[in-house]
Amino acid sequence: MGRCFRASGGAWLPIVEITAAARDAGLYTNLITAGVLLDAPLLARLKAAGLDHVQLSIQDAEAEGAERIGGMKGAHARKQVAARLVREAGLPLTLNAVVHRQNLHNLPAMIDLAIAWGAARLEVAHVQYYGWALENRAALMPTRTQLDEATRVVEAARARHKGRLVIDYVVPDYYAARPKPCMGGWGNRFLAVSPAGNVLPCHAAESITGMVFPNIRSTSLRAAWEDSEAFNRFRGTAWMPSPCQGCENAERDWGGCRCQAFALIGDAAATDPACALSPHHAVLASAIAEAGDAAFIYREFSAAQS
Amino acid sequence: MIPHFAPGVRLHHDKARARWVVMAPERMFIPDETALEVLHLVDGARDLDAIIDALVAKFAAPRDAIAADVHAMVEDLTNRGALQA
Numbered sequence: 001m002g003r004c005f006r007a008s009g010g011a012w013l014p015i016v017e018i019t020a021a022a023r024d025a026g027l028y029t030n031l032i033t034a035g036v037l038l039d040a041p042l043l044a045r046l047k048a049a050g051l052d053h054v055q056l057s058i059q060d061a062e063a064e065g066a067e068r069i070g071g072m073k074g075a076h077a078r079k080q081v082a083a084r085l086v087r088e089a090g091l092p093l094t095l096n097a098v099v100h101r102q103n104l105h106n107l108p109a110m111i112d113l114a115i116a117w118g119a120a121r122l123e124v125a126h127v128q129y130y131g132w133a134l135e136n137r138a139a140l141m142p143t144r145t146q147l148d149e150a151t152r153v154v155e156a157a158r159a160r161h162k163g164r165l166v167i168d169y170v171v172p173d174y175y176a177a178r179p180k181p182c183m184g185g186w187g188n189r190f191l192a193v194s195p196a197g198n199v200l201p202c203h204a205a206e207s208i209t210g211m212v213f214p215n216i217r218s219t220s221l222r223a224a225w226e227d228s229e230a231f232n233r234f235r236g237t238a239w240m241p242s243p244c245q246g247c248e249n250a251e252r253d254w255g256g257c258r259c260q261a262f263a264l265i266g267d268a269a270a271t272d273p274a275c276a277l278s279p280h281h282a283v284l285a286s287a288i289a290e291a292g293d294a295a296f297i298y299r300e301f302s303a304a305q306s
Numbered sequence: 307m308i309p310h311f312a313p314g315v316r317l318h319h320d321k322a323r324a325r326w327v328v329m330a331p332e333r334m335f336i337p338d339e340t341a342l343e344v345l346h347l348v349d350g351a352r353d354l355d356a357i358i359d360a361l362v363a364k365f366a367a368p369r370d371a372i373a374a375d376v377h378a379m380v381e382d383l384t385n386r387g388a389l390q391a
């Protein structure tokens with residue numbers, strides 16, 4: 001099991017108590033936040049409870065672009081305040097930027113923002129095509145040229161800010177020939193507990209409809225990890241279909257991402273279509289070809305806020 | 307130069323696996339024996355020379371060799387954001 005505890009979820013969670021308990025258990029504690037609800041007293045209590053690190057998501061470097069994509073007015077200004085509060089509390093800060101076709105041109109500005117806001121780490125993540133993003137895939141999928149440019153920008157910035165800013169950057173697997181080793185394998189290294197108490201092999205696992213996950217109110221973490229049907233369903237290699245079965249990469253990428261297989265081809269037990277060996281790989285090839293000027297479909301939540 | 311752990315980074319003894327790890331946001335380093343000797347001496351008070359002195363007193367190796375190892379390791383961990391000077 002992992003040695004890192006990441007708190008994210010509803011503002012009503014007793015996160016100070018959870019942080020203290022996780023630190024007592026020797027875990028690394030990371031608060032993942034959109035920054036909108038943070039204030040100085042809460043940060044001081046979290047720091048006193050032993051919080052190790054704060055990760056703040058940003059949607060774009062420019063307020064206008066950020067609000068068009070995030071669909072929430074004023075959020076950017078509040079994130080800037082949150083970043084300052086985190087640094088003033090003496091806590092280390094990571095900015096997490098989700099990038100895609102609509103904002104990838106702002107990557108240099110996002111890097112400058114990370115420096116200006118005092119982040120020691122920047123995570124540049126390509127949007128994962130589940131749920132909301134899947135419906136908007138045609139508008140969000142970057143082009144090959146954009147990706148190559150982004151890689152160049154990241155490499156230059158890493159050299160320029162060496163020792164001051166760590167940049168984590170992962171190329172989306174839509175453009176790779178092999179899938180990502182999602183979560184290091186299902187039920188292999190990671191578990192998450194949702195705000196509702198569901199114990200999950202991955203924070204996105206509930207996107208696989210029809211799967212039943214153990215709940216912490218009725219079971220122990222150990223039992224969830226060792227004995228639950230959900231954790232055992234895709235653990236190891238025995239569950240794998242062809243072409244994963246017997247593939248030399250089986251224990252390297254673990255057949256890719258179950259959520260992506262489910263989202264794109266409707267079968268969580270299929271080889272991740274990001275793999276070029278998958279019989280469904282064409283689904284991705286056509287998505288890349290489609291990358292175009294489609295308009296956004298906003299999420300309910302964002303639409304309700306504006 | 308006085309190296310110290312970057313904010314959010316700490317050396318932790320993982321009891322379950324009986325090993326020391328450097329914990330950092332979204333990453334973990336498993337130091338080898340030599341690196342661990344150095345990291346135990348990184349306390350925000352000792353400078354590089356003091357760290358090297360302490361290692362020279364403990365191990366039967368020439369100062370030059372130890373100094374070279376320490377410099378290389380501290381530089382590597384600094385570039386990865388785990389240590390700061």
Ligand code: SF4
Nearest residue numbers: 244247249250255275
């Ligand atoms: S066939 Fe399966 S195991 Fe082999 S590379 Fe593709 S996803 Fe990985």
